[in-house]
Amino acid sequence: MSDPSDLIDFDSLLSSEERRLRDSVRSFVDSEIKPNIAGWYERAVFPLEIIPEMAKLGLLGMHLKGYGCAGRSAVEYGLAAAELEAGDSGLRTFVSVQGSLAMSAIYKHGSQEQKQEWLPAMAAGDAIGCFGLTEPSAGSDPGSMTTFARRDKGDWVLNGSKRWIGLASVAHVAIIWAQTDEGVRGFVVPTATPGFTATPIEPKLSMRASIQCDVELVDVRLPSTAALPNVSGLKGPFSCLNEARYGIIWGAMGAARDAFEAALDYSGTRLQFDKPLAGYQLTQQKLVNMALEINKGFLLALHLGRMKDAGKLRPEQISVGKLNNCREAIEICRESRTILGGNGITLDYSPLRHANNLESVRTYEGTDEVHTLILGSKLTGIPAFR
Numbered sequence: 001m002s003d004p005s006d007l008i009d010f011d012s013l014l015s016s017e018e019r020r021l022r023d024s025v026r027s028f029v030d031s032e033i034k035p036n037i038a039g040w041y042e043r044a045v046f047p048l049e050i051i052p053e054m055a056k057l058g059l060l061g062m063h064l065k066g067y068g069c070a071g072r073s074a075v076e077y078g079l080a081a082a083e084l085e086a087g088d089s090g091l092r093t094f095v096s097v098q099g100s101l102a103m104s105a106i107y108k109h110g111s112q113e114q115k116q117e118w119l120p121a122m123a124a125g126d127a128i129g130c131f132g133l134t135e136p137s138a139g140s141d142p143g144s145m146t147t148f149a150r151r152d153k154g155d156w157v158l159n160g161s162k163r164w165i166g167l168a169s170v171a172h173v174a175i176i177w178a179q180t181d182e183g184v185r186g187f188v189v190p191t192a193t194p195g196f197t198a199t200p201i202e203p204k205l206s207m208r209a210s211i212q213c214d215v216e217l218v219d220v221r222l223p224s225t226a227a228l229p230n231v232s233g234l235k236g237p238f239s240c241l242n243e244a245r246y247g248i249i250w251g252a253m254g255a256a257r258d259a260f261e262a263a264l265d266y267s268g269t270r271l272q273f274d275k276p277l278a279g280y281q282l283t284q285q286k287l288v289n290m291a292l293e294i295n296k297g298f299l300l301a302l303h304l305g306r307m308k309d310a311g312k313l314r315p316e317q318i319s320v321g322k323l324n325n326c327r328e329a330i331e332i333c334r335e336s337r338t339i340l341g342g343n344g345i346t347l348d349y350s351p352l353r354h355a356n357n358l359e360s361v362r363t364y365e366g367t368d369e370v371h372t373l374i375l376g377s378k379l380t381g382i383p384a385f386r
């Protein structure tokens, strides 16, 4: 399948297996997501019924090895993220929260028992996970979290609040990060545990086909084995955010590509002053500028993906991709909307839906400002966070 925005034969940079994986996810998105997404978005529904199909495609924890996971490469994971987000950011977000955040936390930092208990069920889509880091007053600065886990007769007892936690109200397990007397620790919390409640945040103007929740933890009592044994400190959650931020680098460009294709298609058929919009120089300039950024964005994603597969990708390089590709993608979606004119503000077309979603995507997993300061610190040697 060649993309109308592809001016540089991007496909020639992919292996046949990478193209096959990409095409199978694209077929799934074309048949199961695109025909339904406007309705889900309008009704603010996350379609739980598509989870088994995503599991069958091997999309859940797809970059992990063993435990029923597909063991795909970083580039393959990225290609899948781009295709899913061409459908809708909310659906890519589900795969990110499940695989990059919740499953990665257990995979990287969990005990053998925690891995055996949760990872196969999560890969199969039988168990949904969520990742509780952000709090009502601790977003960009997770080190200021106040959720606390205290030891009590060999148990852990958690109290606190989390906010913007994807999928929490439908999740079976939550990875909750909390302060302890030994620094920040992660906890594997079955959501049926007494004292755990998750309430969807509504109404939203972005990511409507997705669920984000407030989570309250009131005397949530857990056995000593609930703590993730292999990490303490903020590097625990940050190591998982690296995975999710990496997927966003690709996903954002998938949304941009879909918006561009909607605008290109519309401009070829919409007549004004007796000729198609695509015949006007102003429209062609918009289309060309967008296509250039899409080509550059995918090249950047692929370069970073190849580095990740080689084990050489550094966190600040992920910031380059997340900052650039979110920033360009949202501009592309907005510019695409201008080509659609008034029709572009309806749910009949994807660009404004994607642009609205990308407001969330540019904000979660590190805002534009956070990634700018990470890179500013790298360039100058002076951290400007505090």
Ligand code: TGC
Binding pocket: 093, 097, 101, 131, 132, 133, 134, 139, 140, 141, 142, 143, 164, 165, 166, 167, 212, 233, 234, 235, 236, 238, 239, 241, 242, 315, 364, 365, 366, 367, 370, 374, 385
């Ligand atoms: P800092 O003192 O710099 O670092 C603390 C420790 O963490 C290590 N570290 C990292 N390790 C791995 N990967 C990274 N990217 C890392 N960044 C830092 C660091 O080496 C240190 O380790 P150690 O061993 O010395 O203790 O921490 P800081 O807080 O001062 O860092 C500043 C800043 C701004 C970079 C950081 O706080 C940051 O990235 N903030 C943004 C947080 C963020 O992205 N929040 C959004 C979370 S998204 C979410 O919760 C919702 S999930 C999605 C959903 O549910 O829908």
